[in-house]
Amino acid sequence: MKYKRILLKLSGEALMGDKNYGIDPVRLQQYTQEIKKVHDMGVEVAIVIGGGNIFRGVQAEKSGIDRVQGDYMGMLATLINAMALQSALEQGGMYTRLMSGIKIESVCEPFIRRRAIRHLEKGRIVIFGAGIGNPYFTTDSTASLRAIEVEADIVLKGTRVDGVYTADPEKDPTATKYKTISFQEVYEKNLNVMDMTAFTLCQENNLPIIVFDMNLAGNLKKLVEGEEIGTLITS
Ligand code: UDP
Numbered sequence: 001m002k003y004k005r006i007l008l009k010l011s012g013e014a015l016m017g018d019k020n021y022g023i024d025p026v027r028l029q030q031y032t033q034e035i036k037k038v039h040d041m042g043v044e045v046a047i048v049i050g051g052g053n054i055f056r057g058v059q060a061e062k063s064g065i066d067r068v069q070g071d072y073m074g075m076l077a078t079l080i081n082a083m084a085l086q087s088a089l090e091q092g093g094m095y096t097r098l099m100s101g102i103k104i105e106s107v108c109e110p111f112i113r114r115r116a117i118r119h120l121e122k123g124r125i126v127i128f129g130a131g132i133g134n135p136y137f138t139t140d141s142t143a144s145l146r147a148i149e150v151e152a153d154i155v156l157k158g159t160r161v162d163g164v165y166t167a168d169p170e171k172d173p174t175a176t177k178y179k180t181i182s183f184q185e186v187y188e189k190n191l192n193v194m195d196m197t198a199f200t201l202c203q204e205n206n207l208p209i210i211v212f213d214m215n216l217a218g219n220l221k222k223l224v225e226g227e228e229i230g231t232l233i234t235s
Contacts, residue, residue: 051077101133158214
């Protein structure tokens with residue numbers, strides 16, 4: 001296999017499936033099966049999941065909620081998704097640990113870098129919930145930071161689009177997909193891969209990113225085996 005330790009980033013929105021809100025049980029099962037395939041190969045799997053299907057900090061102000069308060073609400077939303085995923089993975093026979101960026105001791109462990117690495121070495125799937133634990137960040141930034149901290153080989157950003165395009169393929173039918181692209185080119189062309197904080201962290205630490213379609217069965221396994229799908233972003 002090409003990658004020994006991966007950081008898989010899943011958006012909260014993806015977990016909605018065809019619903020308008022919350023968690024779609026079919027999608028949850030589908031992701032569980034995909035993750036199991038790579039875990040069974042002996043890949044060490046760390047996961048960051050977003051919270052956009054439940055709450056985003058930027059929504060807060062519109063509802064008369066303070067932005068910082070809203071961001072904490074968003075972090076709690078990611079924990080709800082993380083708990084659902086943890087439960088589904090365990091029902092699928094995998095050992096997992098949920099580590100949170102904010103202390104919620106009755107539910108999960110706090111994030112401790114050395115402990116996270118130990119869990120991964122022991123073959124436990126580690127889910128990082130509650131983001132970094134600070135407002136004004138996103139779960140993309142969490143994915144980049146935690147990937148660097150646990151020395152993951154790559155960030156695999158699972159989306160519903162199968163890579164990075166010259167323009168938004170859902171709006172522009174002439175858009176074409178990049179197989180590989182450099183960090184620099186993404187900046188220059190102002191392409192939307194991750195928010196800038198998350199993106200810069202990967203660039204400065206030479207951590208490659210692959211954007212791929214997580215909804216296509218078998219894609220995650222193929223990536224880990226070294227097949228060229230999605231878009232690879234490197235230095
Ligand atoms: N959030 C935060 N700090 C973090 C991670 C997340 O404040 O370190 C908040 C932020 O408000 C964000 C929300 O949690 O909007 C949900 O995360 P995100 O929008 O990244 O989820 P996704 O778009 O991946 O579903």
